Every structure is written in structure tokens, then in C-alpha cells.
Amino acid sequence: MRLTLHVWRQKSASDPGRMIQYEARNVNPDMSFLEMLDVVNEELTVKGEDPIAFDSDCREGICGMCGFVINGVAHGPRRGTTVCQLHMRKFKDGDVLYLEPWRARAFPVIKDLVVDRGAFDRVIAAGGYISVPAGSAPDGNAIQVPKQNADLAMDAAACIGCGACVAACPNASASLFTAAKITHLGVLPQGQPERADRAMRMVAQAAAEGFGSCTNIGECEAVCPKEIKLEVIARMNRDFIKAAWTNRGTSSATGGAG
Amino acid sequence: MSSIAIDSHLHKAIRFYQASIGKKAVMAVTGVVLFGYLVGHLAGNMQVYLGAEQMDKYAAFLHSMPLLLWSVRALLVASVVLHITASLQLQKLKLDARPAGYVKKEAVDSSLASRSMIWSGLMIAAFVIYHILDLTTGAAGAVQFRELRAYENLVYSFRRVPVSGFYILGMVLLGMHLYHGLWSIFQTVGFSHPRYTPVIKRLAAWVAILMAAGFISIPIAVWTGLVGSNL
Numbered sequence A: 001m002r003l004t005l006h007v008w009r010q011k012s013a014s015d016p017g018r019m020i021q022y023e024a025r026n027v028n029p030d031m032s033f034l035e036m037l038d039v040v041n042e043e044l045t046v047k048g049e050d051p052i053a054f055d056s057d058c059r060e061g062i063c064g065m066c067g068f069v070i071n072g073v074a075h076g077p078r079r080g081t082t083v084c085q086l087h088m089r090k091f092k093d094g095d096v097l098y099l100e101p102w103r104a105r106a107f108p109v110i111k112d113l114v115v116d117r118g119a120f121d122r123v124i125a126a127g128g129y130i131s132v133p134a135g136s137a138p139d140g141n142a143i144q145v146p147k148q149n150a151d152l153a154m155d156a157a158a159c160i161g162c163g164a165c166v167a168a169c170p171n172a173s174a175s176l177f178t179a180a181k182i183t184h185l186g187v188l189p190q191g192q193p194e195r196a197d198r199a200m201r202m203v204a205q206a207a208a209e210g211f212g213s214c215t216n217i218g219e220c221e222a223v224c225p226k227e228i229k230l231e232v233i234a235r236m237n238r239d240f241i242k243a244a245w246t247n248r249g250t251s252s253a254t255g256g257a258g
Numbered sequence B: 001m002s003s004i005a006i007d008s009h010l011h012k013a014i015r016f017y018q019a020s021i022g023k024k025a026v027m028a029v030t031g032v033v034l035f036g037y038l039v040g041h042l043a044g045n046m047q048v049y050l051g052a053e054q055m056d057k058y059a060a061f062l063h064s065m066p067l068l069l070w071s072v073r074a075l076l077v078a079s080v081v082l083h084i085t086a087s088l089q090l091q092k093l094k095l096d097a098r099p100a101g102y103v104k105k106e107a108v109d110s111s112l113a114s115r116s117m118i119w120s121g122l123m124i125a126a127f128v129i130y131h132i133l134d135l136t137t138g139a140a141g142a143v144q145f146r147e148l149r150a151y152e153n154l155v156y157s158f159r160r161v162p163v164s165g166f167y168i169l170g171m172v173l174l175g176m177h178l179y180h181g182l183w184s185i186f187q188t189v190g191f192s193h194p195r196y197t198p199v200i201k202r203l204a205a206w207v208a209i210l211m212a213a214g215f216i217s218i219p220i221a222v223w224t225g226l227v228g229s230n231l
């Protein structure tokens, strides 16, 4: 098959960037989307042009490295799928595709389709952890977790931090990501000690990074390759509201070691 | 000695509001107040079908308790101010959060109502201002405006086609705004459950449609002569 691609090309963070048209010939329907781009890039390299930059690593939908917007949809038309797992058989011969990077102030474009998602790392660092005692490993089943909480935590933990939620959100909000992390730890007994602080700090960090605010639109849930549900955002809201009014602020108010 | 320093309530409230989740919670709570008012307003309006006497009696009844009337009005104005202020601040956050947009952007799975809240909200605000000038103070009312003659004022006002048109448009937007707003209240304050949320969404849709239909029925009743044919 043969495709027309309109790709966002931007040399560097300071370059204004623009859409450039390419023809992808000899596209095999069994190729993944990224393999198709690899082939286009080979041709570009042979012609002495700069290949299209895009992120990828595992190419099996588990690392969260890949991702860009295809015809206005983050990770393309197939639900619950990263671009690396999206196959060309999903498209028709002669299709015209627009490829754009994630768009958000907190995700500055580094080059072409590659954005800097360091903001996510800083949101995680703000509270996406639990404190564990050092020393010998605890008994396997010493802490019991109800099955439904274990399932909820696992579903939330499936988030690979790709950033599609931010890209799809009309508010460029990182709520689905932040809430997935808060839910993942917040429904487990091990996550309780920091639960209130976690909600306060991660929410504050996401705001400080310049992400927008959630208005319950639901585009994030629709494009999430791991199908994280909007329910996690309600859980984050609940944790945050409760913490904001009841947290006694041991660490911030006293300026102690905490 | 305890090392815990407890924040003052004011400090907490300010910090809470500074977070976008706090602003949304304020929108949810004020939204509940405004929704409560709409239910009462619709119930009052439906008395138009009981005739002029009943309608005017109801208007006089409301005005017979000035303290209560003005307390409710004050609560409503405060709610409207908070609701709009928070929404404009969130809109600014939105605009700041994505300085460069997409060449192509597709809405995959979201309602038009959810994506147009700011616009439906601003249109409703404009409508409410006109509506008060038209039917409460009479400043923009029909020539025949007479204070507390609610029934007559309403009939003469709705006989003007552009006024009815604006009213109907406003109520359609109100229905959309209510649908997304009503179920969002639950999501925003932290209630979401795979069993109940779909029910809440369906109920929100029905309440929104019924309320919009109730309001819209009035100008239609005036046009068709069901209401006010004796005037």
C-alpha cells in the first residue's frame, strides 16, 4: 500500500517547525506504524535528508516510550494500543495521515515527534513512592489486600506514562496519569502512610509543571493504551479534597526534616 | 511537645482554592445551589399553566417574604460569581497549558456538552442578564411591563419572536450545560463507581432534557395560544 504522510518537522526546541509531506511507498500491511516510519526514514537517509525523529524502545506496548498523534488521535485509531503496536493493516491504501507530536506546554518538543516528558518524572518524584523499612524481606502474605483493591491497584499501575492522556485532553491536563499513580498506591495498605501527602504533592507538582485542569471530558480514557478509567481521577479528587482539609501538615508547616 | 502546626481554616481554604481541584469543587458546590434554584424556578414557572391568577399569586407570595427573597438572591449572586470566576480561571489554565495546538484534532469519545461548557455557560450568563432585565425589572421588557403581573409580562414578552428564540436557544444550551454539570458534580467531589456512574449519567441526561423541555414549553404555549389567549 501507499500512504501520504504530513509530518511535523522541527529541528530543535527553538525551531518554529512545520508540516512536511512525504510519500510512503511499499507499505506492508503487517508492518507496525513505527516500522513503516523506519522504512520512510531509510529512504530519507539514502537521499541525504534528516530522518523523522520519533521515540520508541520496547516496541511491544509496555515501556511507554512511543507515541504521537495520528490524524488528531493520540496513538492512532485503534483503542487500547500504542503506536508501536498499531499495524498498517488498520489503514487503507491511499490514506492521508497527519503525524504530530504531543502538544502541551509541559511537554516541549525536542525534535519532530519527540517531546520531553520529564514533567511526568517530576510528578512521580513528588509522591509516587512508598516508604519501606530496610532489612530482611517481610513475609509474603503478612499484609493482606482485598482482591478488588489488588485489581484496582493493578489496573492503575498499568499506566506506562506515555503521555497520550495529556495529548488528547482539550485542557492538556495530566489528571489521568497523576490519578493513576495516586490510585495505584492509595488503594494498597503499603501506600497509606503517605496517602494524604502524596495527593497534595503530586497534584501540586502537576500544576507547577503547567498541565491544565481536568473538566471531566473523557478523551484521556478513550486514547489511553492501557485503558485507565476516569474513575481514578475521582479517587484522586477525593484524596486531594480530604487531604486539603484534614491533613495537619507535619512536614510543610514546621519546616522540619520531613 | 507536638511538632504539629495546624493551619488556620482561612489558610486552608485559600490553599484549597489555589489548586484546580479546589476550584472545581467550588464549581460543583455552587452548581448544586444553582441547580436547586432552577428546579424551584421551573416549578414556579409551571404554574403558568394554572392561569394568570395562580401565577400572579405565586409572584406576590415570593415578594411577601422580602428577607427570605433577598437572602436567596444574595446566595444565588454569590454562587454565580464564584462559579463564573472559577470557570474563567480554569479556562485560562487551559489556554496556558497548550500554547501550540494541533493541525488536526479529533474528539474520540467525548460529548459536545463537555467540550463546550465555557461557551454554553457564558451564553447562559448573557441570557440570565437579559432575562432579569426583561421579566424581573422590566428594563428590557415589553412595553406593557408591570411589576408583579408575572403572567401578563411573560405572555407579552414571549409574543416577541426574537425574545422567544433567544429564550429557546438559551434553554437548549442550559440543557447541555446541566447534563455535563450534573454528572460532573459527582466525579469532581470524588464519587465514581462502575455500577453507579453510568446510572448517574443517564439520570443527568434525563433531568437536563426534562428541565430544558419544561422551560421551552412556555414560549411554545404562548405561541400556540395555550397560554395567554385571553390577553
Ligand code: FES
Binding pocket: A055, A056, A057, A058, A059, A060, A061, A062, A063, A064, A065, A066, A067, A082, A083, A084, A085
Ligand atoms: S515503544 Fe514501548 S510502548 Fe511503544
